[in-house]
Amino acid sequence: MNRSELADFLRRARTRLDPSDVGLTAGARRRTPGLRREEVAQLAGMSVDYYTRLEQSRGPNPSRQMLTALARALRLTEDERDHLFHLTGEQPPRREATSTYVRPSLLLVLDRLHDTPAMVVTDYGEVLAQNALSRTLSGDVLARPPQGRNMIRHFFLDPAAQELFPPEDRPERAREQVAGLRAVASARPTDLEPSSLVAELRAASEEFARLWDEHKVAVRRATTKRFRHPAIGILELDCEVLVNSDHNQQLIIHTARPGTESYQRLRLLRVVGSQDLTPTSP
Numbered sequence: 001m002n003r004s005e006l007a008d009f010l011r012r013a014r015t016r017l018d019p020s021d022v023g024l025t026a027g028a029r030r031r032t033p034g035l036r037r038e039e040v041a042q043l044a045g046m047s048v049d050y051y052t053r054l055e056q057s058r059g060p061n062p063s064r065q066m067l068t069a070l071a072r073a074l075r076l077t078e079d080e081r082d083h084l085f086h087l088t089g090e091q092p093p094r095r096e097a098t099s100t101y102v103r104p105s106l107l108l109v110l111d112r113l114h115d116t117p118a119m120v121v122t123d124y125g126e127v128l129a130q131n132a133l134s135r136t137l138s139g140d141v142l143a144r145p146p147q148g149r150n151m152i153r154h155f156f157l158d159p160a161a162q163e164l165f166p167p168e169d170r171p172e173r174a175r176e177q178v179a180g181l182r183a184v185a186s187a188r189p190t191d192l193e194p195s196s197l198v199a200e201l202r203a204a205s206e207e208f209a210r211l212w213d214e215h216k217v218a219v220r221r222a223t224t225k226r227f228r229h230p231a232i233g234i235l236e237l238d239c240e241v242l243v244n245s246d247h248n249q250q251l252i253i254h255t256a257r258p259g260t261e262s263y264q265r266l267r268l269l270r271v272v273g274s275q276d277l278t279p280t281s282p
Contacts, residue, residue, distance in 0.1 A: 003057040006087040010055050013074040014040050021075065023111030023131065043073035045142065061088055065146065068093070068100070072129065075104035102128050106244060106251060115270055117237070117254040123220070124184045124194040125152040125177070128249065136269055137227060137235075137254070138164055152177045153197065156205040166234060169226050178211040179218035184248075186217070220250065227254075232269050236262045 015034030022035070022043060041051040046066060053059035062070070067088060071081040078101055082092035093100065102120050110118055110131050117134040119141075121127050127141040127149050135141075141149050148154055155161045155177055165173055185194040201208040220241050227235045237254040244250070256263040 001061050001088045003059070006084075007055050007057040009084065009087060010040075010051075010070070010074070013076065013080070014055075017075060021108065021111070022073070023114070040070075040073055044069040064090055064093075069142075072102060072107070075107055077104065100126065100128055102249065103244070106249070109251065113253065116266070119252050121151065121250050121252060122193075123243075123248045123250060124181060124197060125150045126193075127151060133270055134254075136272075137229065150197065152181055153201065156201055156208045163230070164227060166226055166228055173225070174207060175211060175214075175216060176218065176220070176223070178208060178214075179216040180220045182212070182215070183217045183219050188248075225254070229265075229269065231272065232265045234262075235265050235269070236260070237266070 014037070015032070017035050018033075019035060019039065022039075024035075024039060037052055037055065038048045041048045044051065044066070046069070050059065054062065064085075067085055067090065068081075070076075071084055076084060081101060085092040100122070106120060107129060110120060110129055113131055113133075115133070117137045118131050119127055119134045120129040130141060141151075141154075144154075148158065155174070162170065181194065181198060185191075185198050188194060198212070202212055203209075222241060223239050225237055225239050227237060229235060235256065237256055240253045240255065242251040242253070256266040
């Protein structure tokens with residue numbers, strides 16, 4: 001691991017970004033350009049002390065997961081991300097048909113969507129990035145262990161996922177998930193990620209196996225969904241899917257129609273953020 005080169009690279013990548021580039025407010029007047037160390041740490045999901053030590057050439061070897069988080073937080077290009085991995089003695093991720101690398105331009109669009117929930121996912125359900133309102137609506141997916149970041153796996157294997165949708169809507173949501181995954185798996189039979197996910201879910205979920213045997217196919221498109229928030233209530237949101245064909249990634253945006261109750265509830269959700277509004281017992 002080349003600690004001095006890594007420290008210099010991180011500092012330069014940090015100072016070339018403005019807070020507005022990553023969806024943050026600038027706040028008080030800044031004496032130096034770029035993001036603060038604590039802001040990079042926040043975006044990457046690491047402690048400020050850990051990141052500070054990396055910039056001071058005295059940190060431990062970051063894990064591959066941490067390097068990916070840093071590359072995303074600093075809006076690195078693919079070549080810059082590969083350089084970051086090389087500086088720590090790691091092999092960069094392979095550039096396959098399905099990539100977990102999110103282009104900085106796409107992250108920039110995501111950061112600009114302040115008033116509507118949005119996320120970037122692979123076409124087989126792996127969540128790669130979320131904005132703040134998406135985390136408020138459906139939880140911080142990237143804070144989960146790696147196995148818990150796939151929306152389809154989470155839907156069928158995690159009991160907590162049942163709280164996100166009204167019970168009467170779950171059968172339709174389940175059929176959509178399975179039909180979409182079948183479309184991806186059949187389109188890319190040599191891609192191990194979708195096929196491995198199918199095998200895992202068929203073995204672990206009777207519901208998934210039953211729906212898979214129905215052999216329904218449907219590419220994910222615009223639709224309307226109802227979400228259940230513990231404090232705000234039911235939100236009926238239009239789901240728009242924008243596709244990045246080069247990387248088999250999708251930008252999913254949820255909006256509420258103006259004048260509806262869901263529109264007012266979405267505005268309230270933005271105000272309360274991630275505050276816990278659940279009443280406490282006496």
